[in-house]
Amino acid sequence: TQIDVALAAASLAALRTRYGDANAEITAARGRLSAQVDALRAAQARHEAIDANAATQALERELADVRARLAEFSSRCGSGHPDMASARARSAALEDAIAHLTSDGVYVPDGAPPPS
16 A cells, blocks of 8 residues: 555656646546555554555665656657656655655655545
């Protein structure tokens, strides 16, 4: 669940750079993120352990993939190209998730709905 939260947040960040906040895809991505955050909070309420190490490793693999795509895009697209901007936003969101996992042991993105 922790990995799903981070990936949903990264997807939302990437979509925002491409479409802005008023797009239907953004609304759907927010809904997916909210559902994942709710699932994470429910797991925490049941005192389920979060394997921060495993989540960090999975997110580091995803980050490596994004960085490889950034390198590919930089060789064929300009720095202002929407693919570059989306990949940079996804990379930054993944880096943020990894930083929180390694320091706090859990990641809930900024702006996530408060617990119910």
